[in-house]
Amino acid sequence: MPAASTRYILICSGKGGVGKTTLTANLGIALAKQGARTAVLDADFGLRNLDLLLGLENRIVYTAQDVLSESCRLEQALVKHKQEPNLALLPAGNPRMLEWLKPDDMRKIAAMVGDSFDFVLIDAPAGIEGGFRNAMAAAREAIVVTTPEVSAVRDADRVIGLLNTEGVKPIQLVLNRVRPKMMANQEMLAVDDVTDILALPLLGLVLEDEQVIVSTNRGEPLTLSDTQSPASRAYTNVARRLRGEAVPLIDPSKERQGLRAKIGRLMHTKIF
């Protein structure tokens, strides 16, 4: 039986490309660095990528599929991270798994993994179809990732609707790829706009950061070694908040210094 305290967290979004897998990888590393035993499950069987982002793509021998068909033991399929032994990846199987995988299979895998971990992060596929429903079955709480764009927010809303129906809670929001300058100029949905519309508490705010692309290229999540870049700090703070620490959110308008920022804020001021 998995420990009752194991936290099963679904990381999901409606739209693809908003940063789910990047968040899963960075959060996994950050939690592990903070001492929590963490497993990341790639539940995106159609288009898997978590292995690549963690730099573990060459070390995969067995997958979730082999565990389910009992061709191997769970310990054989779990890939330990090189530098961060507290983190392990359970790779997604072959896309053909989608044809027969049932929500019960995901529950079974998650329960097995939960045995030896404090956190189980489940990287869901984008969308609201079968693959997402399977991934959702194993979750007890959820983090919805969105960017401040109309299409991403709309699709996030659909996912939140489904999570509500299935009784997955709490659901928290990570707002990704925020551009402070555009926000100050009101050319991008404000943080409050998104949290109001989706009616979710904000777990983290991640600024657009070129370092994310560099780290993805290398297969080394930012949180592994970089502690200074804005995105790395944001991911680390999300991990700390998940563990119950009260870490204040950054104020995107304060992230920009200088005259332009001041004028931007002045233009934002309510006059009547």
Add this chain to the structure above:
Amino acid sequence: MTLRDLINKLLGREPASATTAKQRLQLVLAHDRSDLNPELLQQMRREILEVVSRYVEIDLEEGDVSLETEDRVTALVANLPIKGTRPLMSGMSASGGATVPPGTRP
């Protein structure tokens, strides 16, 4: 209204795109959440106006039935300006339930 909105208005410029984005999102989500398409809503609007106008004289041009959402709860909101009461209802207060008192509209 923010300073930026005011300047935009004075210069006759379009509002900042974030404002437009929020308005469009709120509208589209109200429809998504209620699973009502605009056509169905129009039909409902016509029928509601029809029923209400049996009892009171309403401004058909101004009458509005729309979806509003707050905190993930969607409500159907009807805003029907009453121009006057029907003759058979004479004797009743003309302003009861009206959002705009009669006589205030051109």
